[in-house]
Amino acid sequence: MTASVSVTQGVPPPGAIARVAIGDFLRRSAARDPAKVAFVLGAERLTYGDFDARVSRCANALLAAGLVPGDRVVTLCNNSLEFLVAMFGIHRAGLVWVPINTGLGIDDVRYIIDHSEARFVLVDATLLARPDTAAALLHAPGRGWVLEGEGRDTFDSFGAMQARQPATEPEVEIHDRDVAQIMYTSGTTGRPKGVMQSHLSVVMAAMNNAIEFGLSRNDVANATLPLFHCAQHTLMFGLLVAGSTLVVMRGFDPVVVLDAIERERMSFMVGLPLMHQALLDHPTRPRRDLSSLRLCLYAMAPMPETLLRRLIAEFCPNYMLGTGQTEMYPLTVAFRPEQQLQRFGSYWGVSTLVNDTAVMDDAGRLLGPGEVGEIVHRGPNVMEGYYKNPQATAESRAFGWHHTGDLGVWVDGQLMFRDRKKDMIKTGGENVPSIKVEAVLLRHPAVANAAAVGLPHPRWIEAVTAFVVLKPGAQADEASLIQHCKEHLGGFEVPKGIAVVEALPMTSTGKIQKHPLRELYRNLYDGEQAAT
The missing domain is CATH 3.30.300.30 (ANL, C-terminal domain)
Known part of the structure; x- marks a missing residue:
């Protein structure tokens, strides 16, 4: 079942011609270079052309299952090529992607499914094999597909459902501010909230990342972090916009990463500080050929000075810190390579091209250098709001800026992170x-x-x-x-x-x-x- 573009007196609305939609950019990258390898996972390689065709088959299968644009589809999946096909298929069908962190307890899984009012689930076979997970998914929404495995109960095989559908892209009306995904917060401060992001915000963030990291079709990067997380998702999408190649990994193993750098001639590597340290200190690292690396990105935590100096001297000449959040789709602020050895501490750097950044006091006054306040942003990568939580949405938008909940201060033109507002200890x-x-x-x-x-x-x-x-x-x-x-x-x-x-x-x-x-x-x- 497909949805046609609405017309008035035979003339399509502007959104049908000038629309911004996540699936469109994949199609364009595939049209430019269909034989280019988009993804590598172990011995598997998937070209842009094949990936685009599989995404359309997935989108058609979802619509054939009775889903209509705007329906929420949950994924409970770890990194795989099938997961990538699924998430883009959901977007291309005009459905709303609701990724669930596979590390959550079953109570939080149930909460997200119920809260999002999901109508369909895509789940890894290994996760569905768990009795508590199977019981939760069979209860609600009670139907879906199994990735990388045979179907069971009311869950059909993902591969079999795709195989029955054509590879032609379905005609679905999508507007740029239509909600593309509801991504639930990681729960570092309490009960998860559903962050609604539009097609426009995700696309703008991805294009911004392609520019900020200087990505091109010649780049090869890793996807080691979970694809259900905003950081890895937006980095992956930025690479697809640029026509780059992504080496997908099912988890972090320093040997697997080092092998991939050498074998695939990786040029851009992303990881947490502890991951970078594990790679640097691995006993085989000194005899590895790492000359292809041009840029390494770290996130989630600052890098100790001694470690950073060693990494730049021995691992990769250029390091960069990136920050953002689910509500203000990453990248929002970057601490650039040329600043890395100039100053040390919790520096976040400067705003990226896509958004403005400021520091604000509790009365809504923008603060100058040296004054500590809440870090706030404005830009097209801001969320549409918290799903079913208008009060939290309103609070996040006080005084016309998005409030991050982080405290910061401008020092010599660089934003320095001070703490989470609620993590400031009052003693x-x-x-x-x-x-x-x-x-x-x-x-x-x-x-x-x-x-x-x-x-x-x-x-x-x-x-x-x-x-x-x-x-x-x-x-x-x-x-x-x-x-x-x-x-x-x-x-x-x-x-x-x-x-x-x-x-x-x-x-x-x-x-x-x-x-x-x-x-x-x-x-x-x-x-x-x-x-x-």
Whole structure:
């Protein structure tokens, strides 16, 4: 079943001719160079022409299943070529893509399916094999397709459903501000919210990324992070806009990444700081040919100075930090290669071409250099709003700017991140940025990762408290770590307690989740006296 373009007196509306739609840019890249390899996964290679045809078959199959433009389609999938076909097929059919993080618990999976009112599910066979997942999906919406496997129950085979359909693109009316996807927040601050992004915002972000990273058809990049996450999704799309090649990986393995750099002559590599360090320190790295790398991108966390200097000297000559968020589709701010060795700390850099960035106080006044306030943005990559949450949407748009919830300050023309607004620890009448405490702890030679939070305290209101993960084989106790902090922090900034833990709660993309720490340890100081 297809939807035709509406006309008035035989004349199509402007949107039918000048529309901006995610699927259109894939078609154009395929038309320019159909034989060019778009994706590599292990021994598999998929050209732009073949990929475009499979996407159209998928779109036709979805419409033939009775879905109509605007229906929500959930994907519960890890990285694969089939997943890429599915997400673009959903967009091309005019449906709304609702990706679910496969690392979420079943309660959150149920919540997203119910909250989004999904009518169809595309799921990996390995995930559907789990009894709790199967029970949830069979309950609602109760139908869908299985990727990379045979069908079961009311779920048909994804490949079989595509094979029955033509490779001609369906005629579907799409407007640039139609919602293309509802991507639920990672849950670092609580219950996920559904972020609605339009075709226009995603396309603008992708084109912006192609320009900011200088991408061309000659580039080869990796997709190691989950494709259901906004960062990897927007980077992948930027590469497709440029006609580049993407090496898809099912997870991070330093050997697999190093092999791919050599075999595919990768020129652009994306990873979290810990991934870059693992590649640098791998015993086979010194004898690898990494000369094809021209640019490496890191995200989610700052890079320690000693590590960054080693990476630039030994791994890749150009490093860049990119930031953004699901609500303001990435990339929004970039700390460029020429700045990397000029200043150190939590610098985010400058705005990208697609949006404006400013720092604002609580009264809506834009602040000047040296003044700390909330980081705000304006631009076409802003979300349409939070699904079914008009109050949160209105709050995010106060004073005509999108509010990120991050605190920042302009220093010498560069934006410096100070903290999440809710992660600013208020202790004894003083404000302590948690990121400042974490940065000091990460300078300790035994510390691999750290998180600082404020916990309820009878005297200090909130007590600065830190949790650290030690490097393999390293040793450090609370006393030595506190002494290290005393050497680098003001008295009120030093943690009242530091716990060494095996691991920190993390999202699938490497963000530390602080709210579980606050909840688990909220009574840590109950025995303290107010006078102490």
